[in-house]
Every structure is written in C-alpha cells, then in structure tokens.
Amino acid sequence: MLEPLEPLIRALARLPGIGRRTAERIALRLVRDRSRSLAHELRRALEELDDAIRLCRRCGAVTSAAEDPCRLCTDPHRESGVLCVVEDPADIEQVEKSGGFRGRYFALMGKLSPMRGESVVNPRFEELCRRVAEERIGEVVLALNTDMESDATAAYLRDRLAPAGARVTRIAVGLPAGSGIAYSDPVTLAAALQGRRPL
Numbered sequence: 001m002l003e004p005l006e007p008l009i010r011a012l013a014r015l016p017g018i019g020r021r022t023a024e025r026i027a028l029r030l031v032r033d034r035s036r037s038l039a040h041e042l043r044r045a046l047e048e049l050d051d052a053i054r055l056c057r058r059c060g061a062v063t064s065a066a067e068d069p070c071r072l073c074t075d076p077h078r079e080s081g082v083l084c085v086v087e088d089p090a091d092i093e094q095v096e097k098s099g100g101f102r103g104r105y106f107a108l109m110g111k112l113s114p115m116r117g118e119s120v121v122n123p124r125f126e127e128l129c130r131r132v133a134e135e136r137i138g139e140v141v142l143a144l145n146t147d148m149e150s151d152a153t154a155a156y157l158r159d160r161l162a163p164a165g166a167r168v169t170r171i172a173v174g175l176p177a178g179s180g181i182a183y184s185d186p187v188t189l190a191a192a193l194q195g196r197r198p199l
C-alpha cells in the first residue's frame with residue numbers, strides 16, 4: 001500500500017535518528033496534507049540548501065553562499081592564534097553555544113579509523129596542518145569525541161602538528177554538570193580524574 005511512497009520513505013529513513021517506521025509516518029503526514037503546504041515548504045528549503053547554503057571553505061561551518069568564508073572566520077574580534085578542531089560542522093555550533101571559546105574553528109569532517117589503517121587519512125588533516133603552519137597558530141584545541149577513533153585522531157594530530165610548533169591541547173572530559181559521582185560511569189570518572197587540575 002505504501003509502494004508509491006517508497007522512494008520518499010527510503011530517502012527519509014537515511015536521515016540520522018529516523019528509522020523506517022518514523023519515515024513512513026512522515027511520508028504519510030505529507031500525503032495527508034491536501035494543500036501540500038508542508039511539502040512545498042520542504043521543497044523550498046531543500047532548493048535553498050542547494051543554491052544558497054554551504055560549508056565554509058575555510059572552517060567547514062554551515063554558512064550562506066554569500067558569506068564564504070563564514071562570519072566565524074572573518075570576525076576581527078575573534079582570536080586568530082587559537083584554533084578549535086572538531087569532527088563535524090554540528091560540533092562547531094555546540095562549542096559556539098557553550099560560549100567558552102573565542103578563537104577560530106576547523107572541522108575535520110571525519111576522524112581516523114585505526115581499524116582501516118592510516119592509508120585512508122582524511123585530506124582535511126593535510127589542510128589543517130597547512131593552515132596551522134601558514135596562520136602561525138599558537139594553540140590547537142582538540143574538541144573531539146571520546147571514542148577510540150577520536151583518541152587515535154588526537155594522537156595522530158598531536159604528532160603531525162608538533163613540527164609546526166603549535167601547542168596541542170584537548171578539552172577535558174568530566175562529569176556532566178549537575179550530576180554526582182555516584183551516578184557517573186567508570187570510564188567518565190577515570191577520564192575526569194586524569195584531567196584534574198589544581199584549584
């Protein structure tokens with residue numbers, strides 16, 4: 001019965017956090033809307049995505065075609081000597097929202113996979129090394145995730161960036177705000193202990 005909607009359902013189901021069942025519900029919702037106003041709105045937004053939205057050619061943040069490089073890259077009030085390296089453009093938004101960083105950004109668009117070997121090193125890694133050297137970056141802050149691949153990426157970047165003379169730091173992993181020791185998992189607690197600093 002859903003056969004005619006199959007291409008739409010398949011496309012929706014490829015989006016993060018949306019399984020087959022949710023994709024079906026979204027597709028049915030779009031069909032039920034007789035005026036098709038939601039579908040039109042979606043189509044307009046997708047066309048805009050094609051024409052007017054892109055990833056900043058310097059840092060990788062989401063930006064408009066009219067602002068490339070993006071505002072984060074061109075804002076003269078931001079610190080130029082400090083570069084925050086993240087895995088994904090969405091991470092830039094998160095760090096920005098935290099308000100704890102005032103330097104520039106660089107999204108790796110991926111990470112190193114030790115299982116696949118270093119032959120598949122992301123070309124963005126080379127671009128990062130070039131940028132650190134060219135812009136004489138004094139500190140590279142790695143705001144990476146905490147899984148095995150992110151750890152491997154951090155170690156790799158530390159070694160690669162050392163010759164450029166940049167200090168490479170990594171954000172501390174700690175306890176979530178408002179939570180207690182009793183509720184933390186052992187891995188998080190061990191990382192928090194390792195990242196301790198003087199009061």
Ligand SMILES: [Zn+2]
Nearest residue numbers: 056059070073
């Ligand atoms: Zn940018």
